[in-house]
Amino acid sequence: MKDELKIRVVKGPDGVEFEVEPLKDYYCEAAPTVMPAAYIKIVEDLFNWARSESIWILGFGTGCGAIEMRPLMTPRFDAYRFGVQWRPTPRQANLFVISGYLSTKTLKRAIRSYEQMQNPKYVIGLGSCTINGGMYWDSYNTIKRLDDYLPVDLYIAGCMPRPEALLAGFQDMKKLIRAGKAEGANLYAENFEWYKANQKRVIHDWDMPDYNW
Amino acid sequence: MRELHTKLISLFPIGELTEQRPNLAFVTVPQEHLRSVLLHLRDCEGFTHLILLTAVDWLEEGQFQLTYLLSNRTAGRDIGLRVMLARDGATMQSIHDVWPTAATYQRELREMFGIDFPGSPRLHEEFILEGWNDIPPYRRDFDTLKYAEENYSQRPGRETRDPAAHMKQQLT
Numbered sequence: 001m002k003d004e005l006k007i008r009v010v011k012g013p014d015g016v017e018f019e020v021e022p023l024k025d026y027y028c029e030a031a032p033t034v035m036p037a038a039y040i041k042i043v044e045d046l047f048n049w050a051r052s053e054s055i056w057i058l059g060f061g062t063g064c065g066a067i068e069m070r071p072l073m074t075p076r077f078d079a080y081r082f083g084v085q086w087r088p089t090p091r092q093a094n095l096f097v098i099s100g101y102l103s104t105k106t107l108k109r110a111i112r113s114y115e116q117m118q119n120p121k122y123v124i125g126l127g128s129c130t131i132n133g134g135m136y137w138d139s140y141n142t143i144k145r146l147d148d149y150l151p152v153d154l155y156i157a158g159c160m161p162r163p164e165a166l167l168a169g170f171q172d173m174k175k176l177i178r179a180g181k182a183e184g185a186n187l188y189a190e191n192f193e194w195y196k197a198n199q200k201r202v203i204h205d206w207d208m209p210d211y212n213w
Numbered sequence: 214m215r216e217l218h219t220k221l222i223s224l225f226p227i228g229e230l231t232e233q234r235p236n237l238a239f240v241t242v243p244q245e246h247l248r249s250v251l252l253h254l255r256d257c258e259g260f261t262h263l264i265l266l267t268a269v270d271w272l273e274e275g276q277f278q279l280t281y282l283l284s285n286r287t288a289g290r291d292i293g294l295r296v297m298l299a300r301d302g303a304t305m306q307s308i309h310d311v312w313p314t315a316a317t318y319q320r321e322l323r324e325m326f327g328i329d330f331p332g333s334p335r336l337h338e339e340f341i342l343e344g345w346n347d348i349p350p351y352r353r354d355f356d357t358l359k360y361a362e363e364n365y366s367q368r369p370g371r372e373t374r375d376p377a378a379h380m381k382q383q384l385t
Contacts (some may be wrong), residue, residue: 055353105343132368138358140350141342146364202364 001207016167027209030115031187035119037180044180051094051120052177055170059086059114063100065126065160079162084170090116095173098150100160103141104202107149111199114150115212121185122177124130125155134159148198151184217258222250225250228295236290239280244305247296251281251311257275259285268326272353275300277328281308283370298328302331303368307333325351 001194007021038044061069073080073086088092090113102110114123125146128134133144146152153176156169176182192211199208218240219232242250243328254260260283269278281294287327289364298305307330317340319330325341327349339345348355 105341108343132371134363137367137371138361140355140357140360142365144361145368148366187233198366203344204346208246 001205005207009121022208026211028211029209030213031211032102032185032190034186034189041154045178046142049176049179052174054082055084055095055122055173056093057084057095057097058113058117059088060090060096060110061099062102062106062110063098063129065097065099065125065129068126068160068166069097069099069164069165072166078168079167079170082167082170083175090114093116093117094120095122095124097124097152097166098130098146098152099126101127101134101136101139101142102146102149104143104204105141106114107143107199108203108208110150112208112212119185120182122173122182123150123152123184124173124210125152126169127161128157128159131141131155131157143202149195151187151195151204153184196206216294221250221253221358224253228331231284237305238291239293239295241295241297243367244296244298247281247323248306248308248311249290251283251308253261254283254292255311256296259287262286263312264291264320266315268322268328268351270300270326270351270353271297277326279305279322279328284371305327305330307331327352 005022006176007019009017010020011017038047057090061067069086070086071077079085079195084095092158094117096117098110114121123146129136130140130146130152133139133142136142137144143149154169155172156165158165161169173182196210214230214232214235218227218238220228221240225246227246228242231239233239243272245258262284264282264284265280267280269280271278277300279296279298280289281296283294284291296305303326305328306318307315309319309330309332316334316336319328319333319334320338322328323330323333323336324345326341330336342350347360350357350360351383
């Protein structure tokens with residue numbers, strides 16, 4: 001465990017010494033909860049319509065697929081005309097595009113980023129690496145099946161998919177959200193123990209709280 | 214490169230020259246003479262730049278080969294120094310005081326091949342892998358497929374075909 005995460009005694013400005021346990025004191029321990037739908041279907045449909053029209057992507061490139069997201073931001077493909085834009089922080093994003101292979105080291109960061117995102121949140125797995133390992137099927141440090149670790153709402157196949165495929169994927173994602181079928185965050189909350197067990201099986205030096213909210 | 218090799222061979226007990234290109238050659242150096250050869254090349258022959266330091270695992274011979282690739286920018290030529298190490302308990306003297314960048318390479322080699330470089334700064338900090346719990350993964354006796362199958366769950370239904378046989382079948 002890293003030094004800054006160990007329990008330590010800190011002296012406050014008033015001279016009082018107190019114990020700090022970073023993993024407990026700096027993070028919220030509460031596990032994620034299932035977010036119930038709105039009280040009436042027509043309101044939920046309105047919410048879902050609004051959510052589908054404001055897809056904000058976390059600007060986190062995890063593999064070679066991140067290179068396919070850059071052309072989408074620029075005028076040639078211009079994803080912004082579909083209400084899709086990129087945000088610099090997980091707190092402002094609601095769609096996490098896992099863009100390619102995930103090494104276990106990156107998986108740890110991806111989990112932290114995913115858990116820091118606010119509900120409602122969605123995950124798209126991009127490229128064959130996220131589906132079955134792709135060309136990293138025999139790699140010693142790359143996970144082969146993303147939906148064991150994060151709840152994936154939609155996969156876009158290809159190695160790598162072209163930006164057009166991503167645009168089509170975003171349109172499909174919108175349809176899923178509007179139909180109320182993009183329930184990945186609730187799935188994650190319901191099966192939290194299972195996801196955590198899977199994550200901890202591949203991340204051997206778990207040095208973060210169980211839920212990074 | 215020939216005249217450089219002639220000059221070097223009169224000073225150090227080094228091996229034969231293998232010329233890859235007119236401006237790139239490799240030479241084998243005994244482990245204990247590496248440091249003096251490096252210093253000589255850097256200070257007297259103008260090979261001021263360490264391009265890379267890497268290793269090859271000769272599993273069958275029970276040896277590691279370290280390659281120190283140096284560059285002479287003004288003359289536009291490179292020389293690679295090969296050092297053979299015993300594979301069991303592989304240890305090599307550190308050259309981080311000759312080129313500070315070597316410390317990073319040595320950290321990587323310690324993690325990926327398990328070669329020890331005593332005295333090298335931050336040598337035992339994790340470099341790329343986090344929480345690694347097996348033998349160093351670049352060693353050739355490490356079975357990466359077996360490790361992947363044991364550790365990472367696989368989606369069922371994946372097929373693998375031999376490319377040559379598959380294409381032959383497709384074309385007939």
